[in-house]
Amino acid sequence: MATLALSLAGQFAGGIVGGPFGATLGRALGALAGSVIDGAIFGEEQQQTLPAPFALQGSSEGGVIPRIYGWNRVTGNIIWATNLERQSIQNTGSKGMSDAPDEQIVANFAVGLCEGEVAHLGRIWADGRLLETQGLNFRFYSGDQSQTADSLIVAKQGVQNTPAYRGLCYLVFEGLPLTEFGNRIPNISVELCRVVGDLEPSIKAITVIPGSTEFGYDPVPRVRIVSPGKTVSENANQLGQTSDWSISIDELQALCPNLKHVALVVAWFGDDLRCGQCKIQPRVEVSTKNIPDTSWVVSGNTRAQVPLMTQYEGGPAYGGTPSDNSVLAAIADLKSRGFKVTLYPFVMMDIAHGNGLTDPYTGTVGQSAYPWRGRITCAPAPGQPGSPDGTGALDAQVSTFTGSATVADFSNGSDTINYSGPEEWGYRRMILHYAKLAQLAGGIDAMLIGSELRGLTWLRNGPTSFPFVDDLIELAADVRGIVGPSTKLSYGADWSEYAGLQPPDAPGDKIFHLDALWASSAIDAVGIDNYMPLSDWRGVEEEPDAAVAKHPYQLDYLQANIAGGEGFDWYYASDADRENAIRTPITDGVGGEPWLWRLKDIKNWWSNAHHNRVGGVRDAVATPWVPQSKPIWFTELGCGAVDKGANQPNVFGDAKSAENARPYFSSGVADPHIQRQFLRAHHQWWQAGSPGFDPGNNPDSTQYAGQMLDPERIYVWTWDARPYPAFPSREDVWSDGPNHVSGHWLTGRLG
Template sequence: MATILLQAAGAALGSVFGTVGAVLGRAAGALAGSAIDRALIGGGTVSRARLSDARIPGAEEGTAITRAYGTVRIGGTLIWATRFEEEVRSERQGGKASGPRVETFRYFANFALGICEGEIAGIRRVWADGRELDLTTVEMRVYRGADMQAPDPLIEAKQGTGKAPAFRGLAYAVFERLPIDGFGNRIPVIQFEVLRPVGQLEKDIRAVTIIPGASEHGYDPHVVTVKTGAGKSRRINRNVFHAASDWQASLDELQALCPALERVALVVSWFGTDLRAGDCRIMPGVETAVRQNESRVWSVNGIDRAHALLVSSDGGGPAYGGTPSDASVFAAIADLKARGAEGLSLSLRDDGYCRWQCFAEPVWRDRAAGLSMAGRITSHPAIGEPGTADRTAAARSQIDDFCGTAEAADFTVSGTIISGGTDEGYRRLVLHYGLLAEAAGGVDGFIIGSELRGLTQLRDDEGRFPFVEQLVALAADVKAVVGAGTKITYAADWSEYFGYHPADGSGEVHYNLDPLWASADIDAVGIDNYMPVSDWRDGDLWNGNPDGCMASMLRRCRG
């Protein structure tokens, strides 16, 4: 407006000096008016939408407390809240010092939600207005409803020391400074996936085995990303919203559900190329030969992705996971130790557990398989096949080829990088992880093999068991690496515990593993036995409790 008025005034005054004066007067008036307009209009402050009142849902007095069993999704009930916190951000708009200043308001909520009767094991997932929350981006504290739980520090800070309720016996969650701009500036409707085991089983579990053992970065507590295209990336070891990685989510839940847990066996998988012992090469494998911009580069025993075995495919994708990277195994062992050292309710200790699965090319008759267990590796021809190598010198020769000649001195250890081995035999696999376990600070137990019954039953021309002899020597070599403080064993197949009974009609019984169990370097007799958790049938509930189930549990089942 000032520009228009001063333009006219300048033209009128300049006209006294003729046409040229009028033009100059108009220009001068326009410049002066523009400066006045910028000062009056452009330099003002613009305030964007501001919350006039807080919309906080109320909790009715006398609301029932939910009782949860197993895994269940429960909506939270508001039990405490503060006024919304307001955050003001002021920015100059337009990129010039004379541009308008814009004020933007954000709001945050502090509140507590009652969930259910305690004591629960934990919370797995959380939804806000039907959308799952990424719990790594919000501050949420869960109280499991213990009889002696302490008040939340935020509630106590707001209410005053000694004036804050602890809500003992009630499982509840406290959200601190939850951004609510994405929920219409109100506290959203929040639901929780509650874990509350019933019965005694979870409380009695003392040891578990962590599998699958084949997941390139699945054991890594840190997120690993890869590039998938221009400006695109993917997190390959985080498929949940309630933890920083899949490993963290699994271990957190394991600790919550099994408070008496003491030992963890960490399974690591390599791959065999054949079911014929003499032709089988044992190597670390990968799911794909190329990953772009891997944030933590995959490597095992000094072998990079380009030189590793590519696992078999099925339907256009890998049929099996790759070998866990050495870096992820180091990180997993460190995390397990840290969890056991922080005074948690659970004390975790790690057992180096070297197990592997075999990818088998079709080799002969019905033994051909795309994916096969390592226990099927045996001589060629196999026991019971025409012209079998069993009970001949060829059996020992094939076992020697399978095991290889690797020694601990063949490897190089530099920090967390272990590389070496002169061949692709079984000894290289086991010695590699023995050295890795020692470099990681040591482990409590180490298993040098698992369920290799197709090899432990082979005899040479003198009736001896050459693979058992190899295991005895391997146990001594591993013990020299990991030290006397680490317990070593072999996990025999359940069918081997009563000895080897040749199916040749001879009626002979050979206690083929006795030399191994008698070795001074073996600390325990190990048998893998797959027993059912329960053998109850539907009719057992009504037919006199045949297994002696606790009466209280039986009443609960019937009720």
């Protein structure tokens, strides 16, 4: 009926406009439109044509099976498929009216990829477009020699006719919808990693950052509502329906098969280098965020109750403090994967450029921008006129920094910790908060009560008394009372801090200022953030170390400097001496204890009693440290992926920070190989079973069952919860992406 009516109407209208030709054309167009309407009302539904299943995908016999090393993107070859199938779908519009087809074409097929065994499946592309895998039914076979036959292929072909494809890495897709691929099987390519080195299996512990990410530790993908009807991803920046955390930790777990310990870094922020004025607080990126089904809360505070992050180049200088609920979720996820969790509260300094704060080191206006936490000190700083260091006047400043929060001030909420103590933001409040959060999480394996607060632990109110160290001892006891005896506690001392204080104004003195902390019954291990140099390479014709190494990557050269070289055999007395390679031997004259002055002589420090030297005189009575009484942990071990990184592993590149630097004699060019060699050198030196391991490097204790350095507690710095390559490439989301190229990250480099 519509065909007849519209053809006549078209003929009439066309005749008026275009005469006889217009009438003919109008009749044809009207008939075409009418036939569409008639078909929709009276006709049968058009059947979708099933195309040949292998329209664009290769399916050749006798093809070469690729063998991959490290990371590769591989295009697959179909090794099995069924005929394409129609599948009913439920899709209704408003008031129950159908607004989409009620069936779709799907495919069942297997894609052979490469020779196994493969450690990790990364991203998948279909017809060159990144495939969102959330909700798809697919299975990955790594190609090991024990894999069993796929259940779908068995169901279709029978047990006797289904190989397990052992030694072949392959994917099976079950019911893959083909609508967006023109109802044909798309061309599949995948990102795979086959680990071939010895570093990845040797990693037993690692830190996870960034520490400053409001919801980046949440395993649940979250969206942020930016305006009515418009959302953006909050924590799923690589695959829209899978959280960054899940992608990143999946990869970490696959690449490091022997990983046991994960240290989760969580940051609060300091706002002043003067300890008497410094507040340690959680901070947020922006004042408002609308994220369905969750909200930001830390220590019972909403984002409206804490300071905003300072601004740098038009955006927040850092991400915000992780929301308590995301930390709880991350701990639960790590534990469900079989990892032992170490909670690592971390102080970052949010001091902007152009600040009006008095610098304790110079007395001038303007503190260093975004500095290292180890620079927090008294005001004026030690060595400056009027400094309270060495006097009782210091106590008030240190006490203000530490704060007066007590265990009784904290109580458990449903997914946060509530605080009811004094209106202050002292250091105790941060650490006790995370101790309670660890308790709320059902317990954790270990916790640090801080790290690298060198500028505070070195402060004295007498010749051998250190008020902040006393505060740490009291704090450790309070944390122990919260977390119980099964959670191990330590403090991560800087590599220049752990062994004692050598006062600049009395270089012949040595005071073991942390020994009372290490000896405390609440502390289980001596923590060292180990960034000691393993090379002194210049890249010049007159190379100082040319007699012992051909190049800076030489493993035995790097290992020889773990307990040798700079900081062990010799030191540079000045910058000029370093420039001219004038090395001064480390000796102790008549004292006979050269290990006192050797930062790298961990074994002798651990094995011997400690006697302070004040005024150059050795105390007759030893400090509380009992030789070999506790294991050592490397609470951090890392090296930048930068030219000559092993010369000065502690420095890093960050344009906004006053700490921005490159290693001695470095060109600043990215060099991930030296980072890898640095870590390999350490793991092979300390871990039994490694090539050439010498038991003398890491002796057994006579006081406890274990080695000097716990080989399972070498926490490598660092892995990022932001997955590669979204980080560092998504600079629209994260401003620190440019730092990755030469930084300490292992994300994007392992494998």
